[in-house]
Amino acid sequence: MIKKTLTIAGSDSSGGAGIQADLKTFQEFGTFGFCAITSVVTMDPDNNWSHHVTSMEPALVEQQLKTIFSGKPIDGLKTGMLGAIETIEIAARYIKKHQVKHVVIDPVMACKGSDELLQPENVETMKKLLLPLATIATPNLLEAKFLANVPTISSLDDMKQAAEKILELGPKTVVIKGGKALGTDKAIDVFYDGKEFTVLSENKIQTHNNHGAGCTFAAAITAGLTKGLSTEKAARQAKSFVTAAIKNGVDIYPYVGHIWHGAYNHAEKRIIDNN
Numbered sequence: 001m002i003k004k005t006l007t008i009a010g011s012d013s014s015g016g017a018g019i020q021a022d023l024k025t026f027q028e029f030g031t032f033g034f035c036a037i038t039s040v041v042t043m044d045p046d047n048n049w050s051h052h053v054t055s056m057e058p059a060l061v062e063q064q065l066k067t068i069f070s071g072k073p074i075d076g077l078k079t080g081m082l083g084a085i086e087t088i089e090i091a092a093r094y095i096k097k098h099q100v101k102h103v104v105i106d107p108v109m110a111c112k113g114s115d116e117l118l119q120p121e122n123v124e125t126m127k128k129l130l131l132p133l134a135t136i137a138t139p140n141l142l143e144a145k146f147l148a149n150v151p152t153i154s155s156l157d158d159m160k161q162a163a164e165k166i167l168e169l170g171p172k173t174v175v176i177k178g179g180k181a182l183g184t185d186k187a188i189d190v191f192y193d194g195k196e197f198t199v200l201s202e203n204k205i206q207t208h209n210n211h212g213a214g215c216t217f218a219a220a221i222t223a224g225l226t227k228g229l230s231t232e233k234a235a236r237q238a239k240s241f242v243t244a245a246i247k248n249g250v251d252i253y254p255y256v257g258h259i260w261h262g263a264y265n266h267a268e269k270r271i272i273d274n275n
Contacts, residue, residue, distance in 0.1 A: 003226035005031040006068060007219065008061075008091050009080025009108070010039040010053070016258035017041075017212035018080055022219040024261035025241070029223030034074070036064035039083045049255035055083035062090045069098050076102030076226040078218050085125045092129040102225035105134040105171065106218035107143045123147070132170030136231050138218045139166065140177040156188065156199070163192035173231045175221075177214055180204050187243070191235050198232060202243045209249025209257030216259060217242045240264070 005026045012018035019035045026033030039055045061083075068074065077100050082088050095103055107126050123146050131137055131147075141153045148165035152158070153176075163174045178188040187205070191198040220241045224234030241264045248263035262268055 003031040003075040003223070004034065004072065005029075005219075005223055005226055006034040006036070006074045006077035007080065007222075008036045008038060008065070008077065008082065009106075009215070010041050010083070011037050012212070013040065013042045014211070014253060014258070016252065016256075017215045021212040021215040021259075021261065022078065022080070022222075025216050025219035026223050028241075028261055028265050028267065029220065029227065031075075031223045031226055034068045036061055036068060038087050039081055041081070043253070043255065045253075045255075049253070053081070053083075055087075058084050058086035058090055061087050065090065065094045069094060074098065074100055076100065076104070076222045078104040078106055078222040079130065080106050080215055080218070081108040082122065082126075085122060088122060088125045088129055092133060095130075095133050101135075102222060103133050103135045104218050104222045104225070105130050105137045106215065107131075107137065107139050107147060108215075109143050109146060127169050131166070134171035135225065136173040136175060136221060136235070137166060137171040138175050138177060138214070138221065140179065140214055141181050144176045155182070156190065159188075159190040160192070160197050163190055163197070167192060167194055175200070175235050177217060179213065180210070189235070189239060191232060193231070198235075200236060200239045202239060205243070205246050207246060207249055207257065209251065209259060210246050211252075211256040211258045212261075213242050213246055213259055216245060216261060 007022035010018045023033040042052050043049050144162045148162035159176045166174045173193045175191045186201045189200040217238050220238035221234045244263040245259035248260045252258045
């Protein structure tokens with residue numbers, strides 16, 4: 001039976017991150033993807049590629065979720081950029097009401113290349129309502145800093161300490177995405193299940209084609225969980241999936257390049273025209 005996966009997140013008009021990344025990833029993992037759009041993110045090439053976020057009315061987000069959950073049960077879901085506090089409340093309510101088994105909370109707080117929080121007031125609501133529902137939370141270094149309430153995260157030890165603090169907020173497991181941000185030749189993530197730390201490491205790829213990597217990582221974990229993988233194995237496979245996607249990234253915009261979601265499965269060879 002084809003597993004059903006849902007993303008509750010923002011739409012990236014550039015096609016690389018957000019819902020676009022999630023649905024592409026769900027498809028590559030052989031799951032049937034649904035989406036509830038919470039916001040639309042655009043970039044302005046006439047203003048130094050600045051980002052603009054337009055949030056959907058929470059009532060419209062709820063209408064989308066009502067449609068999605070009116071069918072057969074959802075096997076797993078992930079959240080991304082959620083926008084309004086009321087939207088966070090709606091997402092939490094639907095997760096609990098429908099007892100979704102696999103829940104990945106990707107606490108998106110900023111756009112690529114920015115250290116400015118998009119909706120600072122949302123952090124406490126995420127902590128209170130969403131993290132306790134998470135099978136796994138997948139913050140990057142910036143997001144982990146705010147969730148763990150620490151001044152900075154700049155080393156592996158910092159990542160481990162932040163993971164411990166975030167786990168206290170309620171998720172069953174945490175993986176902090178260090179990626180290329182640490183000053184090493186490795187792209188490092190830290191997985192923590194409350195008992196032991198597992199370091200997920202790949203050689204760092206020198207490229208600017210990494211747009212959508214974080215969203216894709218969380219979506220890959222979501223799909224892997226619905227296919228029967230343990231949380232740790234789902235995270236390991238997601239790491240391999242994203243690494244292939246970054247290594248085979250494509251140039252789209254001068255601001256940032258995109259990862260190629262089809263790289264892991266060589267999707268570019270999937271259909272051949274025999275005419």
